[in-house]
Amino acid sequence: MNTQIRNLFLVFALLxxxxxxxxxxxxWRAPDLExxxxxxxxxxRQLLIERGLIYAADGETVFxxxxxxxxxxxxxxxxxxxxRGLAAHVHGYSTIQRSRxxxxxxxxxxxxxxxxxxxxxxxxxxxxxxxxxxxxNDVVTTIDANAQRVALDALGGRCGSVVALEPxxxxxxVMASSPTFDPNLVENRFRQATRSNAPCDPAAPLFNxxxxxxxxxxxxxxSTFKVLTAAAALDSxxxxxxxxxxxPGYCVEYGQRVFNYADQAGPTVYGRVDLGDAVENxxxxxxxxxxxxxxxxxxxxxxxxxxxxxxxPLETPGDERAPSGxxxxxxxxxxxxxxxxxxxxxxxxxxxxxxxxxQMAMVVATIANGGVLMRPHVVDRIVAPDGDVVxxxxxxxxxxxxxxxxxxxxxxxxxxxxxxxxxxxxxxxGVEVAGKTGTAETGRQGQNDTxxxxxxxxxxxxxxxxxxxxxxxxxxxxxxAPIAKDVMEAILRSNP
Amino acid sequence: xxxRTRELLNLVVLxxxxxxxxxxxxxxxxxxxxxxxxxxxxxxxxxALFFVAHLVVRIRLPLADPHLLxxxxxxxxxxxxxxxxxxxxxxxxxxxxxVIGVGLFAxxxxxxxxxxxxxxxxxxxxxxxxxxxxxxxxxxxxxEVNGARLWVSVGPLQFQPGEFAKVLLVIFLAGYLRDNRxxxxxxxxxxxxxxxxxxxxxxxxxxxxxxxxxxxxxxGGGLLLFSIFLAMLYVATGRWPYVAVGLTLFAAGSWALxxxxxxxxxxxxxxxxxxxxxxxxxxxxVQSIYSIxxxxxxxxxxxxxxxxxxxxxxxxxxxxxxxxxxxxxQELGLAGAAAVILLYxxxxxxxxxxxxxxxxxxxxxxxxxxxxxxxxxxxxIIGGVSGLIPLTGITLPFVSYGxxxxxxxxxxxxxxxxxxxxxxxxxxxxx
Numbered sequence: 001m002n003t004q005i006r007n008l009f010l011v012f013a014l015l016x017x018x019x020x021x022x023x024x025x026x027x028w029r030a031p032d033l034e035x036x037x038x039x040x041x042x043x044x045r046q047l048l049i050e051r052g053l054i055y056a057a058d059g060e061t062v063f064x065x066x067x068x069x070x071x072x073x074x075x076x077x078x079x080x081x082x083x084r085g086l087a088a089h090v091h092g093y094s095t096i097q098r099s100r101x102x103x104x105x106x107x108x109x110x111x112x113x114x115x116x117x118x119x120x121x122x123x124x125x126x127x128x129x130x131x132x133x134x135x136x137n138d139v140v141t142t143i144d145a146n147a148q149r150v151a152l153d154a155l156g157g158r159c160g161s162v163v164a165l166e167p168x169x170x171x172x173x174v175m176a177s178s179p180t181f182d183p184n185l186v187e188n189r190f191r192q193a194t195r196s197n198a199p200c201d202p203a204a205p206l207f208n209x210x211x212x213x214x215x216x217x218x219x220x221x222x223s224t225f226k227v228l229t230a231a232a233a234l235d236s237x238x239x240x241x242x243x244x245x246x247x248p249g250y251c252v253e254y255g256q257r258v259f260n261y262a263d264q265a266g267p268t269v270y271g272r273v274d275l276g277d278a279v280e281n282x283x284x285x286x287x288x289x290x291x292x293x294x295x296x297x298x299x300x301x302x303x304x305x306x307x308x309x310x311x312x313p314l315e316t317p318g319d320e321r322a323p324s325g326x327x328x329x330x331x332x333x334x335x336x337x338x339x340x341x342x343x344x345x346x347x348x349x350x351x352x353x354x355x356x357x358x359q360m361a362m363v364v365a366t367i368a369n370g371g372v373l374m375r376p377h378v379v380d381r382i383v384a385p386d387g388d389v390v391x392x393x394x395x396x397x398x399x400x401x402x403x404x405x406x407x408x409x410x411x412x413x414x415x416x417x418x419x420x421x422x423x424x425x426x427x428x429x430g431v432e433v434a435g436k437t438g439t440a441e442t443g444r445q446g447q448n449d450t451x452x453x454x455x456x457x458x459x460x461x462x463x464x465x466x467x468x469x470x471x472x473x474x475x476x477x478x479x480x481a482p483i484a485k486d487v488m489e490a491i492l493r494s495n496p
Numbered sequence: 497x498x499x500r501t502r503e504l505l506n507l508v509v510l511x512x513x514x515x516x517x518x519x520x521x522x523x524x525x526x527x528x529x530x531x532x533x534x535x536x537x538x539x540x541x542x543x544a545l546f547f548v549a550h551l552v553v554r555i556r557l558p559l560a561d562p563h564l565l566x567x568x569x570x571x572x573x574x575x576x577x578x579x580x581x582x583x584x585x586x587x588x589x590x591x592x593x594x595v596i597g598v599g600l601f602a603x604x605x606x607x608x609x610x611x612x613x614x615x616x617x618x619x620x621x622x623x624x625x626x627x628x629x630x631x632x633x634x635x636x637x638x639x640e641v642n643g644a645r646l647w648v649s650v651g652p653l654q655f656q657p658g659e660f661a662k663v664l665l666v667i668f669l670a671g672y673l674r675d676n677r678x679x680x681x682x683x684x685x686x687x688x689x690x691x692x693x694x695x696x697x698x699x700x701x702x703x704x705x706x707x708x709x710x711x712x713x714x715x716g717g718g719l720l721l722f723s724i725f726l727a728m729l730y731v732a733t734g735r736w737p738y739v740a741v742g743l744t745l746f747a748a749g750s751w752a753l754x755x756x757x758x759x760x761x762x763x764x765x766x767x768x769x770x771x772x773x774x775x776x777x778x779x780x781x782v783q784s785i786y787s788i789x790x791x792x793x794x795x796x797x798x799x800x801x802x803x804x805x806x807x808x809x810x811x812x813x814x815x816x817x818x819x820x821x822x823x824x825x826q827e828l829g830l831a832g833a834a835a836v837i838l839l840y841x842x843x844x845x846x847x848x849x850x851x852x853x854x855x856x857x858x859x860x861x862x863x864x865x866x867x868x869x870x871x872x873x874x875x876x877i878i879g880g881v882s883g884l885i886p887l888t889g890i891t892l893p894f895v896s897y898g899x900x901x902x903x904x905x906x907x908x909x910x911x912x913x914x915x916x917x918x919x920x921x922x923x924x925x926x927x
Contacts, residue, residue, distance in 0.1 A: 002852045004731045008864070009848045012871045016841050020834045023788050027830055030789040038774050038782070041790035041809050044802040072804035073524060267612040314527050347626075359828065 022226075027194050043096045052111040052136035054146035056105060057173075057380060063091045063141070064104065079187075085180035086152060087143050088377055089208035090172075090316070093183035098190065101206070103139060103379065106317045110390065111136040112380050137390050138383045142171040147490040151176040151468065154483040159200035160469035161209035161218075162359040162487055167455060167464045169372030169395040170365070172314070173491055174465075175358070180204040189450040198441045199469045209468075210357045211312060213322025215330055217356040219468040220449040222283045222440030222476065223261075223422075223483025225349030227414065227453060228363055230279055232292050232302035234409055235402040241409050243275050249290035249445045253344045258482050260284045261439065270489045278419035279413040282437060296338045300326075300344055305401040306366060306373065309334060313398070315379045324355040349438060357466040365464035367410055368434075368455035371402040415458050418481075423452060424483035428489055431459040437476035446473040452480035463491045499562045499920075500554045506566035507546055509659035513570060514831075515539040517577040517798065524581070538580075538756035542591070543572060544600050550600040557917035559924065561850060564916070567843045568894050568909050572902070574836060578823050579816045581799050586816055593899040604910040611914045615858050618671030626666035628657035635747035658717045659904035662869055663911070665721060666728070670861035677857065681733045684755025713856055715753075715760060716880070716888030720873055722746060727868040731851075732861060738866040766887040783812045784822040784881045788833075795829025802826070818889050821878050836895070837878065844871045850916045853923065863915045866908050 022060045026033070034042045054064035056471060063086070066077040079094050092102015100108060108114075113136040142476035144164075151162040155178035164174035180199035186193045196203035218398040233239040249269035250257040260268050261284055270283055291299060303309070303325065309332065326341065328332040335341065345351045358376060366373045375396040382390040414434035417423040422437040435454030442449060450472045455464040465488055467480040518539045529748055544567045553560055572594055580587035614621065631648045632638040638648060648657050673680070726742040751761040762777055770785065771780040790802065803810055812819045825833040845869025854860045870893050877896075880887035892900040 001731055001734070001857070001864075004858070005848050005851050008727055008731060008868065009844065011840060011874070012844050015871075015875045015879075016837050016844075018839050018884060019878045019882065020830075022879070022882040023825055023830055026785055026789040026882065027792065030792070033786055033789045036786075039786045039790075040783075040805075041786055041802045053710075060642050069806075071806050145670045170872075230765060462745055 011475035013441060037097075039165055044074075044076070046096055047078065048074060049102075049112050049211060050075075050077045050135045051079065051094065052138040052382075052385075053391060054111075055138065055140045056087070056143045056148070057141060057171075058145060059140055061145040063087055063143075064094075070256070079488065081183040083145070084182045084184060087141070087148055087175070088180050088183045089177040089206075089210065089320075090141065090175050091232075092144060092316070093186045095187040099184060101320065102208075102316055103141070106315055107139055107379070107382070111139065113137060113385075128187075135385045140380045140383065140494075141177065141378050142166075142173060142393075143378065144173045144491060144494060145220070146494055147174045147487055149184055150490040151483070151487045152178060154486045155469075157198055158469055159198050159203065159209070159218075159471060160467070160480075160483075161252075161357040162465065162467050163210050163357040164465040164487055164491060165361050165374075165376055166367045166465050167365040167368035167461045168374065170376045170426065171380070172358075172376055172378040173463065174487055175208075175210045176208060177202055177207070177209040179205040208320050210317070211316060211321045212319075213354070213356070214325040215322060217354045217359075218470060219355055219357065219451060220351055220356045220442070221324075221349040221360060221394040222449060222451060223284075223349055224360060224438035224451045224466075224476070225353060225355075226279060226282065226287050226347070226438075227367065227436045228303060228306060229287055229290060229294075229299055229347045229349075229412070230275065230410055230413065231367065231402045231406055232294060232299050233275070234249065235406040236294065236298055236304070238294055239275060239290065241275055241413075241449045243372055245273055245283075245286045247271055247273055247278075247283050248284065250286040251292075251344055251407045253288065253292070253342065254455065256297075258284065258288055261441075276413040276416060279410075279436065280416040282348075282417075282422050287348040288344030288468045291343040291345075294343070294347070296341035296343045296346050296443045297344070300334070300341075302401070305399065307359055307398075308355075309388060312356060312362060313375050313376035313377075314358065315377060321358075322356060324353075324359040326352045327354045328352055335338075339374050357468045359462055360451070360468070361466035364436075364453040364455055365461075366401050367407045367414070368461035368464045369403045369407075371400055371407040373398045373401050405423050409427050411458055414454070418454065422475070422477040423454070423481045425477055426452065426454055426485040426488075428456060428485055428492070431456050431488075431492060433485075433488070434461075435481065437481060439475040439477075447471045448473065448475070450474065450476035450479045452476050452484045454481075454484050454488065457494065498558075499560070500550070500558055503550060503553070503562035503565060505760055506562060507543075507550055507569065509544065510569045511539075511543045514542055514573040514577070517573060518580070520798045521577055523580040524797065526796075527761075539590075542576065542594070545595060549598050549601060552605050553913060556605045557913050559920035560917040561846050563846050564843060564909060564913060567839050567846075568906070571836070571894035573840055574824065575820060575892075575897070577798065578820055578827070578895070579897050581827070582803060582810060582816050582823065590897050590902070593902045596899070600903055601906040601910045603738040604907060605914070608910075608914065611862070611911060612856075612858060614667050615671045615674075618668045621664040621666035622672070625661040625668060626760055628661040628664065631657045644707075647704055656894060656898070656900035658714060659672075659898075659900040660907075662721060662724065663866070663904055666724060666862065666865035668868055669725065669728045670858055670865050673728055674857035674861055677732040680729075680738075681735060686779070714877060714889075715763070716890030719876055720869070720890060723872045723876075724865060724869050727872065728861060728865045731864045732857075763886045763888065770883060775780040780813055780819070780879070781883060781887055783881055784819055787812060787819075787822040788825040788882055791826040791829040791833070793830050795825075795827050798827050800827065806888065817891060818877060818896065819881050820892055820896050821857050822881050824895075825882075837874075840871065840874045840893075843867075847912055850912065850919055854915060854919045855922060859915050859919065863912060866912050868907065869906070884915075 053062055063083050064078045064081050067080050069076045082432040094100040094104035130214055138335040151174045160178050161173055162176045179196040181193050196205040250259045309323050309325045311323055322405040342351050375398050378395045379393055381392040384390050411434050416438055418426050418433040418435045423435040426433050426435050433456040435455055438451035448471055451468040453466045455461040465484050467484045576587055579590050648655055726807045729738050766778045766781055769845055770781045815823055844867055851860050851863035873893055877890045877892050879885040891898050893905045
């Protein structure tokens with residue numbers, strides 16, 4: 001019988017090897033299994049990470065923190081957003097079941113403490129050995145919580161966005177997108193989070209109108225684009241402040257008349273004007289002729305210098321930022337052949353131009369900064385749990401876009417817009433404001449895209465701002481300029 | 497070094513492992529790790545218990561194998577620690593069962609002078625096994641748990657008679673096969689069909705047992721008993737056609753069951769595709785696989801795995817009984833799980849060595865049968881919870897929570913040690 005017993009043992013040994021093999025097989029499949037819906041392991045492992053906090057610029061207002069809960073002898077951390085919708089599009093959300101957005105996504109490695117810095121790595125290894133909860137780094141943003149609130153209140157549920165930059169540094173002081181959403185609802189009440197009765201279609205509250213597109217950016221720049229055209233006109237040397245134009249009330253393109261905007265204050269026929277008059281009163285025919293003279297390539301080349309045709313730089317995830325420029329059939333449109341672009345309408349911001357408020361804030365901030373474009377940034381610093389600063393963002397000049405003279409020549413023209421032109425609603429007592437309005441007709445009654453870009457004080461700018469609204473019946477001067485005024489006032493008051 | 501001193505040294509290793517296990521679970525359950533004597537006293541009591549068992553063996557069975565008791569002890573300790581980590585109250589109950597199990601182990605060693613007397617009681621054992629198997633189906637006594645009628649409730653006491661039936665069945669088969677092995681080995685023709693006269697009673701007993709098991713819906717138990725039967729038949733006769741015919745019979749039976757019993761069909765469907773209904777029928781197996789996969793090579797460590805939900809329940813139902821291997825694989829990793837499997841393999845090796853050195857057929861078959869019982873049961877449940885074979889509810893010997901299982905396996909261990917002692921006595925005597 002011993003032979004049989006020996007054989008039987010070999011059979012059992014083989015079966016036991018198969019058992020070990022089966023468990024090893026699941027180990028090998030672990031990466032695939034981990035991501036499956038219903039697998040609690042990855043979920044709980046994420047809950048054990050104490051994510052870093054996200055602060056406003058004051059270092060006190062908390063945009064994102066953690067709520068603790070004791071489960072099975074361990075501490076679970078769930079993300080809470082005490083300011084709810086205030087800066088929701090900037091910090092985004094971090095959920096277990098539904099991905100992450102905003103800084104929560106792009107800075108995830110820092111926030112979870114898994115940034116591959118050797119010191120952090122060693123700390124983490126020892127934490128793991130000692131069974132200590134993994135703690136992430138805190139993020140301090142550049143957002144001015146008070147001004148952000150002013151911006152969101154001023155938007156008042158309309159579909160629109162406000163972006164304010166510090167021209168000299170590129171700090172993003174305000175980045176508001178409306179309608180906003182409550183990131184606390186995303187995990188368990190996603191439908192509720194995405195619901196909105198804002199007057200636009202789609203309302204898409206989770207979508208960051210300040211930087212993103214779906215896929216194209218949300219706004220037509222309209223006459224706010226004339227700042228860029230005027231800068232190109234001056235900087236190219238083709239025109240000067242004293243260049244004179246004759247405005248018959250229209251400009252002729254392709255044998256047809258393109259009329260001035262009919263609803264603006266003042267006459268519709270200006271006659272003999274200079275460039276400053278044209279900016280102040282937003283005279284379409286003048287810019288139409290400038291566009292024809294310069295040609296679309298020159299204007300678009302300047303636009304690219306300002307950052308068009310690229311995702312605007314920011315620390316948020318790339319898929320939440322879209323390039324501004326001409327868009328055709330859902331694609332960025334940049335033809336070699338200039339005949340495919342209407343130069344006149346391009347010059348006053350129509351054609352097929354679509355822009356992000358951040359991009360237009362970059363344009364106006366560049367003028368405010370004497371022609372130098374600073375890299376916009378919304379993260380001021382990242383701080384380790386022990387208080388050490390892991391990284392701090394230094395002002396970074398991307399490039400000189402236009403000469404200082406161009407900026408200096410353009411600024412008084414923009415001041416006239418606010419002092420006596422189309423943007424008087426943006427006047428701030430005791431502060432000289434430079435701005436430009438925009439009202440883009442979409443062809444549908446009461447559905448203008450309106451905008452206003454500005455900086456203040458004109459002499460030594462501390463804030464540059466872009467405000468854009470969808471589906472407005474009024475003009476940019478009447479709808480967007482007051483919002484810009486409120487936000488700029490808040491910023492100038494809090495950063496004296 | 498005497499065998500018993502070797503056993504004592506093995507128990508010292510057991511002591512160290514147990515203490516570390518309990519302390520680490522205790523520390524993991526604390527917010528601020530601090531030292532306490534509570535967990536140590538648990539470990540100390542547990543060790544004292546096995547020291548007593550060691551003393552009984554030293555007195556009554558001084559020549560028995562020195563590895564089996566420590567292996568049983570370490571498996572029990574791993575089980576207790578794991579159960580303690582999942583639910584301390586359950587661990588306390590398990591502790592009581594271990595005391596009873598070791599008590600009966602000692603009782604058996606002290607009272608049963610010669611296990612060979614069981615040979616004369618083989619038919620009593622056979623009938624006893626059937627009676628035990630029928631008990632849960634008796635109205636008023638039987639208790640249905642999780643769709644299977646394998647519990648008996650007498651007053652406050654509940655037990656699973658099937659766990660004891662398997663030991664009785666092995667005794668019966670050892671005696672019966674020893675008597676009839678020549679006849680069974682001798683066949684007609686090339687394949688060899690034994691006469692129904694000798695094979696008949698065997699088939700009858702087996703058929704009866706299978707019927708009862710189908711009746712009680714206890715598929716794991718049925719599979720176990722059938723496999724024990726096949727293994728012992730093979731050892732007794734050395735005829736692989738028996739195994740082939742048996743496996744064919746089993747496949748046919750499974751197919752019939754697959755068609756006839758929805759429960760079996762479900763089990764097989766889940767096994768073929770666990771993810772068909774990951775939140776429904778496949779939930780247990782899918783969660784078990786997640787748990788095994790999450791452990792990695794070295795595991796999360798005791799108390800640091802994802803086992804207990806927010807509401808205090810476990811992600812895997814029956815975690816501390818049927819699915820304890822999944823918990824071990826997660827918290828101790830593949831290394832820990834493989835170590836547990838290796839312990840069973842060593843147990844199996846020692847058990848078969850006893851069988852091989854035994855000089856009478858009854859002892860050989862008894863030792864081989866008892867060892868096979870443990871090995872097969874281990875394979876069925878670990879294979880089941882890891883998706884290697886269809887899942888059937890059965891305990892992991894010595895490790896799973898369950899009074900009947902613990903007590904029955906300690907009785908199994910006692911019998912094996914008795915055979916071992918006698919075998920070695922014979923060897924010494926001849927020297």
